[in-house]
Amino acid sequence: VPNFIGPPLPRPDKEDWEFYCCTILTLFKPWRTGKDLKADEESWHESFENYEFGEKELLYIKNMNLRYECLDARDDFQAQMKAGNQS
Numbered sequence: 003v004p005n006f007i008g009p010p011l012p013r014p015d016k017e018d019w020e021f022y023c024c025t026i027l028t029l030f031k032p033w034r035t036g037k038d039l040k041a042d043e044e045s046w047h048e049s050f051e052n053y054e055f056g057e058k059e060l061l062y063i064k065n066m067n068l069r070y071e072c073l074d075a076r077d078d079f080q081a082q083m084k085a086g087n088q089s
Contacts, residue, residue, distance in 0.1 A: 013070050023050035030059045 012022040023046035024039075031053055033039045040049035055063070 011066060014067055015070070020046045023047050026050065026063060027053060030055060030062070 012018065012025055014022050027033075027039050027046065027050055031039055040046060044052075
């Protein structure tokens with residue numbers, strides 16, 4: 003699993019969807035200039051929806067999102083434990 007240096011990757015469920023689409027396209031769509039990633043008249047979301055990700059790319063994206071699911075589950079569990087201790 004790659005360990006990215008810098009700020010965390012955007013979440014697909016809680017953050018700016020356009021920024022998420024831009025980030026994923028930047029990582030997985032071949033490009034040399036920004037115009038290769040999206041046309042001037044389309045949004046990042048439209049470009050993201052129109053791009054056909056391969057099976058491996060979809061697996062990588064799923065695994066990147068799995069990290070956030072695990073963190074959410076941990077936070078939920080800790081909140082439940084804290085609520086149970088206060089009763």
